[in-house]
Amino acid sequence: xxxxxxxxxxxxxxxxxxxxxxxxxxxxxxxxxxxxxxxxxxxxxxxxxxxxxxxxxxxxxxxxxxxxxxxxxxxxxxxxxxxxxxxxxxxxxxxxxxxxxxxxxxxxxxxxxxxxxxxxxxxxxxxx
Amino acid sequence: xxxxxxxxxxxxxxxxxxxxxxxxxxxxxxxxxxxxxxxxxxxxxxxxxxxxxxxxxxxxxxxxxxx
Numbered sequence: 375x376x377x378x379x380x381x382x383x384x385x386x387x388x389x390x391x392x393x394x395x396x397x398x399x400x401x402x403x404x405x406x407x408x409x410x411x412x413x414x415x416x417x418x419x420x421x422x423x424x425x426x427x428x429x430x431x432x433x434x435x436x437x438x439x440x441x442x443x444x445x446x447x448x449x450x451x452x453x454x455x456x457x458x459x460x461x462x463x464x465x466x467x468x469x470x471x472x473x474x475x476x477x478x479x480x481x482x483x484x485x486x487x488x489x490x491x492x493x494x495x496x497x498x499x500x501x502x
Numbered sequence: 503x504x505x506x507x508x509x510x511x512x513x514x515x516x517x518x519x520x521x522x523x524x525x526x527x528x529x530x531x532x533x534x535x536x537x538x539x540x541x542x543x544x545x546x547x548x549x550x551x552x553x554x555x556x557x558x559x560x561x562x563x564x565x566x567x568x569x
Binding site: 383386387390393394397398400401402404405407408409411412414415418419421422425443446447449450453454 | 507508510511512514515517518519521522525526541544545548549551552555556558559560562563564566567568
């Protein structure tokens, strides 16, 4: 029961955070960052099973492994960018958070260029 | 992967409380510059811990999504 452990961790961490934030806000920010990292690290190994299932499904269909790996990369970039942006927003630095999100979007766009090219190629083949 | 490492949260929180108490003691005894230095040192120490954990998390994400 990972979820019970996660909720306990979050509750204990939040109580400690509230006490610490009154005296040392900068240490409270680091503690909240650590809490987020630990919770995320508990959830990440479960993704491996999902990724394996997706891979086996993709193996049965015509989807190339290039497309699947691109998709997985995009999901990973989105997770990491969201994590960083949320941490920055927690520290009341909305401007930096927006820039992190923008960088994530640009990187995702660059990653998806090969798939767009494949779509364009197939559209061009359909045209007479 | 084993269970969650709860201990590190408690460690960081207790470290923060100790830093806060020492800071107020130093400030009340009139040594403001030492108090600021102590807080800076504490933040750096905790930051190294956090960065180590973040590195671990990001490398596991990168392994998971085959970067």
